[in-house]
Amino acid sequence: MAVPSANEFHWQSLARLPSGRVYHTLSEVGGQMYMLGGCDAAGRPCPGLELYSPEGDRWISLPTMPTSRAGAAVAVLGKQILVVGGVGEDQSPLKVVEIYNTDEGRWRKRSSLREALMGISITVKDGRALAVGGMGSDLLPRTILQQYDLRKDVWALLPPMPTPRYDANTHLLGNKLYVAGGRQCKRPVKAFEVFDIETRSWTTLPMMPCKRSYGGVIWDTAGRLCLLGGLRQGGGHQSSKFTKNINIFDTNQGTWLKSEETVAMKTKRADFAAAFLRGRMVVAGGLGHEPSALDTVEAFHPLRKKWERLAPMTFSRCSASSIIIRDRLLVVGGVNQVPSSAHEILYVKEEEYL
Known part of the structure; x- marks a missing residue:
């Protein structure tokens, strides 16, 4: 499949969120996008569950989660959405686990962490x-690796990670x-590890080249794992600075590419949306x-080996949630001074979305 040129990418604004939202989680079931929880303009975690309907370009409110939360971990198991942990209304971590059946439109509590x-x-x-991993109520990172069996409703412990982190x-x-x-x-960590599910063992890989x-x-x-931009941290907190540098790890070779083999982004940035779309970063x-x-957007052309500017987003923001559905990038919510209700999609022009 040919890699689209920069001028073929097109942004379209879609129906705005019911209210400004940040730290929400996006999920796809059957090609449809669900938005779960997040923080409102007052910084309070909310219980909202919304479905975006492209047919009518509108948001549909579904039964709310039993527990308000932000920054939840979400997994799709068949036609069910498993919602794990996150931050609750008292700003503390949560152990409660809930599942939403998209066919039945019902929430159920499941075994807690x-x-x-x-x-x-x-x-x-x-x-x-x-x-x-994760961070506990004591604010310390964990090495935990746990597996959830939907049929048995059981969390089982697997061998822990070598490095605690969240x-x-x-x-x-x-x-x-x-x-x-x-x-x-x-503090960012450079640890990079891999768990072999068959042998149930951890292997330590070459560390990430820089703390970001x-x-x-x-x-x-x-x-290939591509790490882009962010805040690079030196010895002291004061030396954190935006970067446009990129590090790439080749899982086939088991090594990080040399810096001369990678191409830096055009713009130093952190806390941005990033995706692999139609063969381009x-x-x-x-x-x-x-x-x-x-609001700036850029994409890497693998054949020309350079970053190219795309049309900017209509709404500038950081901390947005994003998801790829059917070769399209949806960027939802985020922050621009206050939580944003912006919702827009990046797609290749020939493919009209609505």
């Missing part, structure tokens, strides 16, 4: 959810679960050296 956790990373393998980036390739980066007590937080993370179709919005949130 062993302890309250926020910042869990979750993925699905063979119909089971794998939940990695907000890690996880990705499943075959029988291997990769866990990259994350944080410990607000609020960067973009993209796994491309060649099985795409970054949108975020924070940079401008006084307000960015």
